[in-house]
Amino acid sequence: MARKTAFMGVFLALALILSYIESLIPINFGIPGIKLGLTNILILIVLYEKGAKEALILSVVRVVLAGFMFSNLFGILYSLAGCLLSFLVMFIMKKSDLFRIIAVSTAGGVAHNLGQIAVAAVVVENINMFIYFPVLMISGIITGIVIGLLAGEIIIRTGKIFDTEG
Amino acid sequence: MNKIISKRDIIFILILLAIALLFYFFAYKNIQNDGDIVKVTVNGELYDTYPLSEDREVDIVISGEVKNSFEIKDNAVHMCDADCPDKLCIKQGQISRDGQMIVCLPNKVVIEIESEEEDYVDSISK
DSSP: OHHHHHHHHHHHHHHHHHHHHHHHSOOOSSSTTOOOOTHHHHHHHHHHHTOHHHHHHHHHHHHHHHHHHHSOHHHHHHHHHHHHHHHHHHHHHHHHTSSOHHHHHHHHHHHHHHHHHHHHHHHTTOGGGGGGHHHHHHHHHHHHHHHHHHHHHHHHHHHHHHHTOO | OOSSOOHHHHHHHHHHHHHHHHHHHHHHHTTSSBOOEEEEEETTEEEEEEETTSOEEEEEEETTEEEEEEEEETTEEEEEEEOSSSOHHHHTOEEOBTTOEEEETTTTEEEEEEOSSOOHHHHHHO
16 A cells, blocks of 8 residues: 555656646647647556556546646646546557557547547637647647657566566 | 557557548638638627728727737737736737637637638538
8 A cells, every 4th residue: 555655656746747847848839738748658657557547546636736836727627628538538448458559649649639629619618619629639649659659668668667566 | 560559550540640631621621711700709708790801909808807909900810918827829829711710718718700701611510
C-alpha cells in the first residue's frame, strides 16, 4: 500500500511537471486546444504497467491540480472532458488487444480533442464549433503518434522497475 | 514488427487520417464564398449583427461591463480587446469568410461571419 502510494505520488508529481512544461511551450495555430499532451506519456505508462484504475485516478487528479495551478476553473472543465473521453477510448482499445501502443495513443489524442470541442460547443451553444474538428483531429493524430512512440520506448526500457513492485 | 507498432496500427492511423481529411474538405467547403454579415452571439443568444462592409469598432457589453471589443475593417473582423485571462480570442486573428468564427470561451462570446445567400452545403447542414 505504501509502495503504491509512493508510486502514484511520484507519477502525479511528474505529470504536474509535464503540465507545467507544456504550459511554457507556446503553440499557436490560431485555434485553441492544440497541445502536445506530454502527460499522456505517463497515463499510457501507468495504463500499461499498473492498470486502468490507477491510470484513471492519475489523469483526473492531474487535470484538477494542474487546472488550479496553471489555468482556471473553465480550463478544468474543458480538459476534464477531453481526458475522460481519451481515457475511455484508450482503455477500450487496449482491452481489445487488437492494437499496439501507437494506435492506442493516437486514438486517445483524437478522443481528447473531440471531448474538448464537445464541451466548447455546449458552452457557447454553437454546433459550428465542430468546424475546428478536422484540424484538431489531425493535430491529435500527430501528437498521438509521437507520444505513443515515446511511451512505448520508455516502457520497453524501464518495464523491469514495475515488475519488482508489489 | 515489435512491441510498439504493428501493421494493424498503421492501417488504423491511416484510416483516422483519411476521416480527418474527409471532414476537412466538407467543413471548409462552405467557407469558400465571402460572407457579408457579422453575427455576434453571447451565451447562445443573438447579441447583434453588423454588415461586414462597414468599418467600425464594437464593444460587447455584458451586464454593464465591456467584455470584448472587436473591429470590422476592410471586410475582415478581429478581436482587439478582451478581459478574459488567456486572450485566445485575440490570438485567433482575423476572419473574413462565410462560416469562420472567433470564439471567446470564458465570456461565451462567438463572432461569426455569415452569408446572406445560403449555399448548398449550408442548406443541408442547417
